[in-house]
Amino acid sequence: MTALGAGRTAPRGLGVRVAEDVLYAVGLPVLAVGLWAVWSTRSANRFLVGPRPLLDAFRQTWIGPAFVDDVLPSVYRLLAGLFASIMLGVAAGVLIGRFRPLREILEPLLEFFRAIPPPVLIPVAMLLLGITDTMKVVVIVSGAIWPILLNTIEGVRATDSVMLETADSYRISRWERVWLLILPAASPRIMTGVRQALSVALILMVISEMFASSAGLGYRIAYFQRNYLIAEMWSGILLLGLLGVLLAVAFGVVERRVLRWYHGMREVTRA
Amino acid sequence: MPDASPLLRVEHLRKVYASGRGEVEAIGDLSFTMMPGELLCVVGPSGCGKTTLLKCLAGLLRPTSGLVKMEGSPVTGPSPAMAVVFQEYGRSLYPWLTVRGNVELPLRHKKLSRAERDRRVADALDAVGLPQSARSHPWQLSGGMQQRVAIARAIAYRPEVLIMDEPFAAVDAQTRADLEDLVRDLHLNRGISTVFVTHDIDESVYLGQRVLVLSHSPTRVQEDLVIDLPRERDQLTTRALPRFTELRTHVYAQIQRAKRAPASAPHPAP
Numbered sequence: 001m002t003a004l005g006a007g008r009t010a011p012r013g014l015g016v017r018v019a020e021d022v023l024y025a026v027g028l029p030v031l032a033v034g035l036w037a038v039w040s041t042r043s044a045n046r047f048l049v050g051p052r053p054l055l056d057a058f059r060q061t062w063i064g065p066a067f068v069d070d071v072l073p074s075v076y077r078l079l080a081g082l083f084a085s086i087m088l089g090v091a092a093g094v095l096i097g098r099f100r101p102l103r104e105i106l107e108p109l110l111e112f113f114r115a116i117p118p119p120v121l122i123p124v125a126m127l128l129l130g131i132t133d134t135m136k137v138v139v140i141v142s143g144a145i146w147p148i149l150l151n152t153i154e155g156v157r158a159t160d161s162v163m164l165e166t167a168d169s170y171r172i173s174r175w176e177r178v179w180l181l182i183l184p185a186a187s188p189r190i191m192t193g194v195r196q197a198l199s200v201a202l203i204l205m206v207i208s209e210m211f212a213s214s215a216g217l218g219y220r221i222a223y224f225q226r227n228y229l230i231a232e233m234w235s236g237i238l239l240l241g242l243l244g245v246l247l248a249v250a251f252g253v254v255e256r257r258v259l260r261w262y263h264g265m266r267e268v269t270r271a
Numbered sequence: 272m273p274d275a276s277p278l279l280r281v282e283h284l285r286k287v288y289a290s291g292r293g294e295v296e297a298i299g300d301l302s303f304t305m306m307p308g309e310l311l312c313v314v315g316p317s318g319c320g321k322t323t324l325l326k327c328l329a330g331l332l333r334p335t336s337g338l339v340k341m342e343g344s345p346v347t348g349p350s351p352a353m354a355v356v357f358q359e360y361g362r363s364l365y366p367w368l369t370v371r372g373n374v375e376l377p378l379r380h381k382k383l384s385r386a387e388r389d390r391r392v393a394d395a396l397d398a399v400g401l402p403q404s405a406r407s408h409p410w411q412l413s414g415g416m417q418q419r420v421a422i423a424r425a426i427a428y429r430p431e432v433l434i435m436d437e438p439f440a441a442v443d444a445q446t447r448a449d450l451e452d453l454v455r456d457l458h459l460n461r462g463i464s465t466v467f468v469t470h471d472i473d474e475s476v477y478l479g480q481r482v483l484v485l486s487h488s489p490t491r492v493q494e495d496l497v498i499d500l501p502r503e504r505d506q507l508t509t510r511a512l513p514r515f516t517e518l519r520t521h522v523y524a525q526i527q528r529a530k531r532a533p534a535s536a537p538h539p540a541p
Contacts, residue, residue, distance in 0.1 A: 162362035169329050169355040170377035170428060180376065184367040261367040265410040 049231045054238065057231035062239055066220070071239070074217040077133055078205045078243075081140025085197055089145045090190060093152025094182060103153070114150070118143035118204055122211045136208040136216075143204045144197040151193030155186025188262050191255050198247050206240065217243075276343070277304035278464055279328070279432055284337035286323050297323045299489030301337070305432075305466065310458045312475035313468045314522065315485030315493070316530045321468045324490070325436050328466060329355045341431065354425035358437040360417040364409040370396070370420050371405040377428045395427035398461070399453060415446035422453065426463070433457075433465045440470070448506050451478055455504055472526065476500075476519045477509060484522060486529045493529045496522065 033051055040050025049057075062071065096103050121142050122135075129135035159182055167177050183190075209218025217236060224233035256263070286298040297320040305311050315321055326332040328339055330349045339346040341353070354377070357363040364373050374392045383391070396402050399419040409417050418438055425433055435454070439447045455478060457463050469475050475482045476498060484494040498518060500509060509515055 160362045162357055162359050163365065165331055166355075166357065166363045168331055169349050169353070170424075171349050171351060171380070172377070173380050176379060180368070181365065184365065187367075261408055261410075264408060265366050268410050 047230055049234055053231045054234050058235035058238060061220075061232050061235050070215050070217055070220050073133075073215055074205055074209065075243070077136045077140065077208075077216070078201055078247075080133075081137045081144060081205065082194075082197065082201050084137060085141045085144040085148055085201065086194060088141065089148030089193065089197075090152050090183075093149050093190075094156055094178060094186075096149075097153040097156025097186070098182070103157075110149070114146045118200075119207050119211075122208055126212050131212045136205070136213070139208040140201050140204045144201040147196035147200065148190065148193035151189040151196075152186055155189030156182055158189070159185045184261075188259055191259060195251060195255075198251060199244070202240070202244055202247065278307040278309075278342060279305040279466075280338075280340040280343075281328070282338045282340065284324070284327060284339065285335050286320070286327060286332065287335045296489040298327070298334075299486075299491050301485075301490060301492060303483055303492055303495060305464065307431075308458075308462045308464055310454075310465045310467065310478060310480045311483060312479030312481070313466060313483045313485060314470065314472060314475040314526065315490065316487055316526055317470055319485045319488050319529070320490040321470070321485065322436060324485075325355070325434055325466070325468050328432075329353050329434050331355075351428075352431040354428045354430035354433055356418070356421050356425050356433065356435040356438045358440050360414065360421045360438075360441070361409075363421055364417060364424075366408060366410050368408075369405065370401065370407050370409060370412070370423075373409060373420055374405075374424045374427050377424060391427045391429070392423075395423040398426055398457065399423045413446070414442045415450060418442060418450060419453070422457075426457070426461075431464060433463050435465060435467045437469055438467075439474070447474075452506065454478055459502065472519055472522050473510070476515060476522060477504060477506075482518075482522060484525045484529065494522075494525050496525075 037051050040048070096106055118139060122139055125135045125138050129138060163181060163185065167181050172180070206218035206221070209216035210222045213219040217240060221233055221236035224236060281301055281303050284298055284301040285296075288295045288297055301324065313321060313324065323332065327334045328346070330339075330346045330353065341350055365376070368376065371392055374395055375388060378388050378391060392405070393402065396405055399422050401416060401419050401423065404412060404416065404420075409420055412420065422438075439450050442450065451474060454465065454467065458465060467475070467478055479498050482496045482498055483492060484496065485491070486493040496518070500512065500514060500518070
């Protein structure tokens with residue numbers, strides 16, 4: 001009997017590896033920015049800007065009061081929407097995944113609601129909830145909840161029958177079963193759903209602010225565009241991109257922690 | 272066995288599954304008893320409803336008719352007096368928990384002090400020879416070690432009866448021999464009452480104090496055979512005994528008979 005440790009091959013020097021990784025990560029972006037800079041000195045199109053003016057606009061626009069007035073409220077709404085989507089999506093997903101009758105009753109309804117493009121709900125939400133933060137969070141949830149809900153349902157349904165029988169035979173209580181079996185078993189699928197929800201939430205955050213808002217990233221970008229502040233508009237788009245990357249990185253950190261067992265197991269079974 | 276009251280009593284157990292094309296009678300009429308501290312092996316031709324029997328014993332399935340009685344009271348659902356070791360260790364251990372977490376799992380709702388719980392987990396891991404693997408995850412261990420963890424979990428639960436469903440069918444031959452000796456050891460040194468379901472005739476004779484040979488489906492008891500081999504058994508010497516060969520030949524013949532003619536009259540023991 002041998003224990004299969006997480007056998008990694010002997011590493012090359014750590015410094016070399018880090019340097020290589022950094023080179024791979026930033027190589028292409030650096031090259032692209034370089035080409036872009038060269039190209040912008042030759043182009044006369046006034047709706048496209050070069051890296052220098054963009055960077056200046058970025059600094060002037062976003063570093064300062066706009067960060068508090070526009071960026072933070074947007075980020076707050078985005079995070080609130082994501083949080084609510086995860087809570088509601090996972091809770092409802094566990095219920096629907098566990099109870100077959102519930103699933104059969106709800107399935108057609110869920111298909112219908114999922115098919116509605118969330119932006120069309122914005123005017124409705126405005127009428128019902130007014131032009132408020134709540135309305136924007138509701139719009140974000142109305143789109144971001146679906147990948148989480150549907151993945152949770154699938155994950156819960158796919159819980160191994162022997163694992164469930166084990167819980168039965170040891171008379172594991174209902175709550176322990178949810179916390180120690182159902183949720184961990186579904187967690188890889190839930191994380192997949194959350195990852196998809198991130199991009200949906202970001203899109204809906206911007207759109208909800210473009211429709212009806214007096215502050216926020218989406219509002220600012222639309223404002224700059226209408227006033228021909230082209231470099232500023234581009235700087236807002238850059239900020240959105242950075243926000244998306246930051247979100248993905250934060251998610252990656254959480255995912256690696258939550259699914260450490262899953263990745264470890266897959267590494268062993270593939271070996 | 273007239274003296275002492277039996278630990279487990281199965282009375283006219285019958286299980287019929289309703290399937291799409293009518294009913295399938297998995298278990299016809301099954302009765303037997305088991306005494307405290309006994310190691311009872313159950314063998315039978317494949318598809319004879321061994322797993323169904325085991326699930327009825329463990330309270331995971333409701334029998335269509337008949338009774339399973341544990342110390343005189345009927346079993347109507349999963350009982351704290353029974354622990355099951357499943358064949359599929361990889362699907363029975365929870366990969367997100369450590370070995371320790373898995374063994375501790377069924378103890379969580381028993382009202383034990385922290386110290387008592389720790390003691391039981393350590394003791395159980397010790398009993399299966401894995402005291403140093405507590406912090407590993409199951410998937411970091413070999414198949415045989417994983418099944419040891421599952422056995423440790425069952426021991427820590429302190430059941431009256433340990434029910435094992437073809438537990439070693441999925442491990443290699445050498446590991447299997449080690450695990451068989453572990454079951455013998457637990458039986459001899461800890462007096463754990465065990466129902467051991469297997470399709471392996473040699474295994475049933477080597478392990479059991481008694482072997483219950485089941486008939487072809489619909490299942491009845493084909494034979495209830497006492498294994499009169501010495502208490503101390505050894506993979507080499509016990510399996511080389513003429514008596515071992517006689518017994519395994521007898522069980523083999525019974526199973527062949529069972530396959531041909533379901534539920535024939537019991538054959539006298541050799």
